[in-house]
Amino acid sequence: MIEFILNDRKIATDQPSGALLLDFVRYEKRLTGTKIGCREGDCGACTVLIGSWQNGQMKYEQVTSCLTALGNVHGRHVVTIEGLNMEGMTPVQQAMVDESGTQCGFCTVGFVVSLTAYCLQPTAPSPQHAIAAIDGNICRCTGYKAIGRAAQKITEALAGKDVAQPVDWLVERNFIPTYFQLIPDRLKAIRPRKQKQPTGIVLGGGTDLYVQKHDELAHRELEVMADRPEWRYVRMEGGFCRLGGGTTVSDIATSDIFQKHFPRLGDHLKLVSSSPIRNISTLAGNFVNASPIGDLTAFFLALDAKITLTEEKQNRSIFLKDFYKGYKELDKKAGEIITEISFHIPSPNSHFNFEKVSKRTHLDIASVNTAALITLREGIIQQAHISAGGIGPIPTYLHKSCAFLQGKPLSPKTIQSANDVLQAEISPISDVRGTKEYKRLMLRQLFYAHFIGLFPGEISLKGLLEEE
Amino acid sequence: MKNIDSTSHVTGKSIYLDDIPILQGTLYGAVLDSPIGHGEVVAIDYSEALAMDGVAYILTHEDIPGENQIGGIIPDEELFAEKEVHFQGQPIALILAESEHIAFEARKLVKMKFTEKEVITDPREARAKGRLIIPPRTFSLGNTAAAWAQCAHIFEGTAQTNGQEHLYIETQGAYAVPMENGHIRLSSSTQGPTQVQRTAARVLGVGMHRIEVDVVRLGGGFGGKEDQATPWGVMAALGAFVLNQPIKVVLHRLDDMRMTGKRHPYSSDYKIGLSEELKIIAYEATFHQNAGASADLSPAVMERTLFHATNSYFVPNVEVTAYSCKTNLPPNTAFRGFGGPQGMFVIEAALAHAARELGVEKCILQKKNLLKNGDSFPYGQIADGVGLSQIWEDLEAKFDLKAVEARVQEFNAQHEDRKKGFSLMPVTFGISFTKTPMNQARALVHIYSDGSVGVSTGAVEMGQGVNTKMLQIAAQMFSLNPSRVKLESTNTTRVANTSPSAASATSDLNGKALQKACQALQERLKNCAARHWGVTSADISLKEERIWVKGKATDMSWDQLVDMAFLARIALTENGHYATPIIHFDKTIEKGHPFAYHVFGLALTEVTLDCIRGTYEFDSVKIVHDFGKSMNTAVDTGQIEGGLVQGIGWMTMEELSYDQAGKLRSNSLSTYKIPDIYAVPGEILIEAFETEGTEMAILKSKAVGEPPLMYGMGAFFAIESALRAFNPDFESTYDAPFTPEKVLMGLYQSSQP
Ligand SMILES: Cc1cc2nc3c(=O)[nH]c(=O)nc-3n(C[C@H](O)[C@H](O)[C@H](O)COP(=O)(O)OP(=O)(O)OC[C@H]3O[C@@H](n4cnc5c(N)ncnc54)[C@H](O)[C@@H]3O)c2cc1C
Ligand code: FES
């Protein structure tokens, strides 16, 4: 039995954990405000809010209901547009009307829901946050400018928001209905789901699973990572950072530890999928999906991370770079689950960068991506961990290039020579994301970009191109 | 007035096709389509699919009582393929089941065998093999052959524009309900209800009167639901007819992308000649339109390419020829601009090429050759009401073009890794359906006996705000509060024989028909009031729901007058009919006056390239646009912003891709990217060009649907200019879109690893 609160109604359903939230709200409950545009997480027409009780507070996030399994909403508050509507219009709705942020209207509910998620964030409002909240919503009619103006108006209306207690503040100002205030108590009454027998399919956020196997999963029971809240953490232990196997991308985005050690984290993660996808997708899911262009895989390869694989209480730990054996072929037994990810916190002499280029800069899969962690002491590269995606069948740790760089002085010459090694180490193929020639050139450029960005005093584009 | 649907949109209460409550016994359809690009059907085995629990029936060509034919302009397209398939995604059958899920699962069980035939995806190859949809057409003016001798400079080259996926966020769909006596009530997400009705009648072998098509609104259309909403509507109607059960067909996104046609890709050749003074003396172009496997609207799209081949320039000697080439792709179709943008791109490329070789800024060539009043278009219409030179000067002044140029130069001198560029993109777009008989519309107005008003027109609301404009007209004509007027759904039983909502002309045509209907009712009511007050009807006016006599308010309200008229047995219903005057076109000589008027404008686009990564951001697009007298600035501004961004998408990231076998590679939203909020220009500024407007436009408010898309072409040329600031050796092949891949390859054209 899956139990949750849908708007202000308690739901208890025997639908399988693999059934999709989108179909449930639209066709079971006839809440037709939530629209279907793609069923692949790429348009945002199906956006709903998910609220959960975390650390003594309700936390609301926008998610794509087309990729959200019912199993992932047990014990949570699901809010569709119908659950936001009140007597008059909310300030979000009003701003969208006043600024003509809606034309055909098919995308509009998704924008309203995402902008409401922005209002509910426990952070100070800013125009950048407002736009970031709608980074997963596509509109084909308006050209977004009017929506941007609406977002600006909403930000103004949020001036003075109580960041600690956003729900009360927003209820008072008619952003959300009053029933939101009673939700925490109602959620607490829902018991955690009992552990199910292994079903063979582990569900993280579902953002890969449902895109690939939508038809198969909707009628099945899955092993839901969210049923194991103890597997969702980010913590420091000695010099190590440890993350639970259920950790989402948004979890690291908001983690103090990550923010402290990766000053440009926000810029990097902004390039990965979209807010609603990051809110549910897990790091482990990205690793296991084994896409050659997985962004978080590239990110953690450069951190030289380790993963812990668990099966029936048996643990083993391997380097992520050893996890990939061939195209979608993993060093992983069918029943093994990633329960932990860990890496050494970079030293003050270590410099991290992540680069990604895609056809559309945001909410797009990389043509090529790469991450680098370079330890420099007195002008000498002590150690380099560099990964790249889109240039071979697996997410690649560039063993040879890393080895070449070790012990070399930081200079244009070193980097150019390293590029020669790198070019020999990769084998891109032409596909819809670019020709192999493009991918080669692109990786050279992004490889250069690491050094130009990390060591602007020493390395410049001109320097790298001139001395060729 | 804001879009009248905004409130229901933001609250999720607006009803789209998939939201219509489902009747008991409804069956759901999954379209079975061809997995190959071209071949003969050997055998199709439905037995396993039919045996699946919950599958009700599989509809094929054998079930068609009428004609298996849905071609609009040319009868060359089957509803369900019979003997031969011509493109991947061509419908073969409709699997009907108790749930959508079952229908889609059953589809996987159908076994198909074909003998494959040659697949052609390239329009030039199709032309070489004589595979044309219609014979080529040529528009000409002056004598290019003689003119080349007078040219100081001649440049030749090729230009390509790729297709474009419409990507309306609501996919195609229809819901058919059987009524008594074999009648069908069909809800369809279509821009052309009459086309769906006519085609369904033809396939079912019944009169059009037996098919009622109803459209509440679309979740976007952009041309993609002008002709291509028809197959799904007809399939649903056929299913309802055969099985006497309600049938719902809603395409999944991947099916929609695979099965429907898009903006036509074009591959073109140009030759342009200029005088010493940089005046264009002669221009020749050959357009190869990639029509796909059947005609659809391609002949009409091709015609508009010819109409707009010289864009905003006067060229005394022109010869432009277009070929509609038959390939094994889904039939390409209408898309905002309707072939016009593809024609304009080529002359813009020719001018950019000339400017590059001559070492002058492209905008100098553009400005020198702008069209003026009295100039002849190659199709014989004499340019009138042209504001281009003044628009150009307005833009230079309002947006300080000199400062922009200086800023770009300075930036480029100071930055190694980033370069800026700018471009100017003038647009001249003709308004009217180029097929003259389509320029007619009707509106049906009921004044109910309580004084409230119902309005039906042939216009389909798809976000462009046409219903809002219609409501404005009716409320204004009767001087009523807008809340007293209801815009009804678009329904073929209330307004018959309609043209599709397309060609930017919907508000003009339907609005003028509506004005006529309101006028007639107004006259009758005024006469009635005049009799009551013993004055002439000229003494009566309607203001704010009150009757005024000789300029003075009376105590008679609108409602009372309506009641009085009803009791006096005066007809309170009127059907207005409008047909655009003046326009004509003679295809035998390719001359005439096809357009009611033209819309003009100019866009200044600024871009910044990241020369390390090959990516780019548009800093701003600044536009001076000829609205005439805009009747709704909120709606019209929305059309400009939306059209511009769609055009930028077409020129930059939207990369349609088919493989050699005709398989769509850019087959989902994850592989076909349209602009998101971060991809749009940092700033879009729109200045209205002050004019009197034209009587040919509704309330002098010029059509605004399509023209802004073409401002987006400025994106291509701005990128080209920035790229050349980094790599002066770069020579563009004018192959749009300018994806980050092409940019990076261009930046490092001579220094690849
Ligand atoms: C619109 C959209 C945009 C995207 N953009 C990007 C992008 O920019 N960059 C990018 O890298 N990816 C992107 N993705 C892909 C996807 O979001 C990521 O790969 C994500 O991290 C997957 O995580 P998940 O939890 O959703 O995985 P799921 O779909 O839940 O699972 C993926 C696979 O991992 C397995 N699995 C999950 N958790 C575990 C575990 N703990 N132990 C063992 N196996 C497990 C599952 O069984 C499944 O095989 C995008 C996806 C969508 C839909
Ligand atoms: S339907 Fe497009 S994101 Fe869910």
Ligand code: FES
């Ligand atoms: S308003 Fe039509 S898609 Fe956004």
